[in-house]
Amino acid sequence: MPNKVTAICPGTFDPVTVGHLDIIRRGACKFQTVVVGLIEEPLRKQTLFSVEERLGFLREALADQPNVSVDPFNMLVVDFARKWHATVILKGLRAISDFDYEFAMAQLNRKMAPEIETVFMMASPEHSYLSSSGVKEIVVFGGPVQDLVPPAVARKLAERFPIRAEHR
Ligand code: ADP
Numbered sequence: 001m002p003n004k005v006t007a008i009c010p011g012t013f014d015p016v017t018v019g020h021l022d023i024i025r026r027g028a029c030k031f032q033t034v035v036v037g038l039i040e041e042p043l044r045k046q047t048l049f050s051v052e053e054r055l056g057f058l059r060e061a062l063a064d065q066p067n068v069s070v071d072p073f074n075m076l077v078v079d080f081a082r083k084w085h086a087t088v089i090l091k092g093l094r095a096i097s098d099f100d101y102e103f104a105m106a107q108l109n110r111k112m113a114p115e116i117e118t119v120f121m122m123a124s125p126e127h128s129y130l131s132s133s134g135v136k137e138i139v140v141f142g143g144p145v146q147d148l149v150p151p152a153v154a155r156k157l158a159e160r161f162p163i164r165a166e167h168r
Contacts, residue, residue, distance in 0.1 A: 003032055007088035007119070008081045010037035010073075014047040015153045016057050017135060019127035023092035026121055028068050035084045036062065038072040048136060053156070061150040077105075078113035087116055094123040094131070 009024055013036075027034045036058055040051050047054070051072055058070045073080045081089060089109060091102055106118035123130075135145050139157045146154045 005031045005088055006033040006035065006084055006086040007031040007090040008035045008037045008077070008084055008086045009090045010039060010077050010080065012039050012042045012045070012047065012132070013054050013058055014042075014045075014049055014132050015054060015135065015149060015157070016061060017127075017130050017132055017149050017153075018147070019092065019094070019123055019130040021061055021150070022124050022127055023090065023121050024062065024068060025065065027090045028065050031088060031090070032067060033084075033086075034065075034068045034090065035086060036068060036070040037077070037080050038070060040072050040074045048160075049156075057150060057153050057156075060152050076112070078109050078116055081113065081116050089116060089118045091118060091120050092123050093120045094128045 007027055007030075009027060011020060013020060024034060024036055038051065038054055038058065049057070055070060055072055062068045062070065071080075071084075073083075075083075077089060081087075089106075091106075093099065093102060102118075102120065109116065109118060130148055135148050135157075138148075139145050139161045142161075145157060149157070
């Protein structure tokens, strides 16, 4: 029964963007339950926002989605999926540049957990250029991000990075 499937949607979400939310909401239309897995401490990068902040942004932005929950984790993605009895790992693909990394991760995860399928959804065209790191670069130099992130994230970014006089 495909509609009984639980999918996990893992990521750093530092911070969550409208591109992430688009994938999660579209996933919530296709799967019975979507558990957004917040990677607490990513291996290769220092996060701008704390776990609590990233969690708060996600929970607020997804409060209107009854079959979506958010859970932080610090373990293998496949172990997190098993914890939730999920049989799908849901990922968004923006461009060819995402493909190599995601392809390798999907193969490694399949080797560790053949019962779990990685499912890719294409980014919506209007979000295919959007990344958390792009948002952070824009905001540091005083650019507008209110169309790229939920309102609470835009407010917090404006607090953290007040517009400097030279960028006005
Ligand atoms: P990022 O790649 O921006 O650092 P994450 O590690 O939080 O973000 O990514 C989690 C997942 O969300 C990945 O599968 C990534 O491809 C996907 N994703 C990120 N931004 C977008 C977007 N704009 N549209 C669709 N999927 C996206």
